[in-house]
Amino acid sequence: MPELPEVETTKNDLIDLGFIGQEIVDFKCHWDNILENDTCQNFKSFLVHEKLLKLWRRAKYIVFELSNSKYLVVHLRMTGQFAKPKLDYEHLKHEHVHIQFEDNRWLVYKDTRKFGKFTIVSDIDAYFKHLGPEPLLDSFTDKIFDQCLGKTKGNIKSRLLNQLVVAGLGNIYVDEALYLSHILPTRMVKDVKPFERKLLRKSIQKVLSDGLDNMGTSLGTGEGNYLSVSGRRGQNKQRLKVFRREGLECFDCKSIILKVKLASRGTHYCPKCQS
Numbered sequence: 001m002p003e004l005p006e007v008e009t010t011k012n013d014l015i016d017l018g019f020i021g022q023e024i025v026d027f028k029c030h031w032d033n034i035l036e037n038d039t040c041q042n043f044k045s046f047l048v049h050e051k052l053l054k055l056w057r058r059a060k061y062i063v064f065e066l067s068n069s070k071y072l073v074v075h076l077r078m079t080g081q082f083a084k085p086k087l088d089y090e091h092l093k094h095e096h097v098h099i100q101f102e103d104n105r106w107l108v109y110k111d112t113r114k115f116g117k118f119t120i121v122s123d124i125d126a127y128f129k130h131l132g133p134e135p136l137l138d139s140f141t142d143k144i145f146d147q148c149l150g151k152t153k154g155n156i157k158s159r160l161l162n163q164l165v166v167a168g169l170g171n172i173y174v175d176e177a178l179y180l181s182h183i184l185p186t187r188m189v190k191d192v193k194p195f196e197r198k199l200l201r202k203s204i205q206k207v208l209s210d211g212l213d214n215m216g217t218s219l220g221t222g223e224g225n226y227l228s229v230s231g232r233r234g235q236n237k238q239r240l241k242v243f244r245r246e247g248l249e250c251f252d253c254k255s256i257i258l259k260v261k262l263a264s265r266g267t268h269y270c271p272k273c274q275s
């Protein structure tokens with residue numbers, strides 16, 4: 001599932017395509033369930049003849065800011081992807097949304113598992129008000145992180161997956177950040193000490209910035225795996241220390257990396273480095 005580094009890379013690729021400042025001239029959707037609480041016809045009437053003013057990211061959402069003061073908000077969920085634009089309209093398998101801009105190019109949205117969501121939003125602040133802080137901003141301080149983490153009884157892994165605590169984290173980068181901070185994923189949040197919280201905040205920033213520098217993490221080779229808009233694989237898999245490395249040796253202490261289920265997600269850790 002795309003997390004902050006993959007969504008940010010996708011957003012940057014979309015900016016590079018040069019659609020900003022152009023008018024949307026057509027909109028087609030072939031799987032209405034992707035459109036949140038609305039029909040293809042209504043989406044079309046909201047979007048067509050509007051200019052794309054800005055493209056930005058918040059948490060794992062991509063925001064298309066439009067000239068009618070509305071926002072098209074896209075969440076890629078499991079396997080959503082924007083693919084290379086096409087000059088001629090065609091509808092291939094797994095392609096569910098096509099948006100045409102005034103230079104005639106069609107922006108294509110693909111999604112093999114079809115869990116992605118497109119939403120038209122009027123009040124963007126209200127829509128995002130429940131999200132936690134952006135971890136790569138300077139405003140993500142030790143104090144803010146400590147407040148968001150709180151002192152709950154739950155385990156630290158589940159807490160970090162909660163988008164109200166830190167926006168944009170998912171399974172890969174949570175496991176990696178906990179490894180880097182030497183914290184066992186099953187530890188109760190209330191037992192994570194102040195110095196560990198500081199280390200954890202730094203580790204979250206480190207694994208996310210590395211992920212971003214490497215243009216995201218592409219895991220498998222199937223069609224649903226993360227690819228950038230230009231079809232490039234993220235190179236961050238080679239940097240992962242624990243995620244999907246169960247049964248292999250820890251790079252640091254040579255113990256065998258273990259995998260357990262936590263918060264119904266596969267959770268990877270080193271029993272020695274994170275004890």
Ligand SMILES: [Zn+2]
Pocket residue numbers: 250251252253254255270271272273274
């Ligand atoms: Zn180890």
